[in-house]
Amino acid sequence: MKRNHLLALLLLASGGLLHAEADSALENQMKILARGTRQLSQQVSDPAKQQSTITLIENLKKAALDSKTLDPRKTSEIPEEKRAQFLADFRTELDELKDAFDQIEEAVRSGQYEKAKSLLAIVSSIKKEGHGKFKAD
Numbered sequence: 001m002k003r004n005h006l007l008a009l010l011l012l013a014s015g016g017l018l019h020a021e022a023d024s025a026l027e028n029q030m031k032i033l034a035r036g037t038r039q040l041s042q043q044v045s046d047p048a049k050q051q052s053t054i055t056l057i058e059n060l061k062k063a064a065l066d067s068k069t070l071d072p073r074k075t076s077e078i079p080e081e082k083r084a085q086f087l088a089d090f091r092t093e094l095d096e097l098k099d100a101f102d103q104i105e106e107a108v109r110s111g112q113y114e115k116a117k118s119l120l121a122i123v124s125s126i127k128k129e130g131h132g133k134f135k136a137d
Helices: 002-043 047-067 073-077 080-109 113-134
Strands: none
Touching: 002 047, 002 113, 047 080, 073 080, 080 113
């Protein structure tokens, strides 16, 4: 009998670890996005850092795409019948973020640094909206 309880506890713990690993992976991607966006806002209008800025934007786009393969922690709080839509909305939001980075990259590549800087407002808006919808309290 004790063996069954121990086995049940181990199964629960391993499930929790898998969930924690997924949370951790998404949190890591979000940290990449937060740090990178902060750095981008500091250097986006500097023509001397054009190549560095482009590389940074490419890393940010990768982090957004990598995040699409992960589920936010809040997913477990969503009723089963609404979960698929919740995840679809989450992934759409990440696509919008990637598209915003594409626009910034295009402006930087064409030397339109002030335009690129103004496009950061879109990223900020997506972040605020996304955290409101998808981030667990």
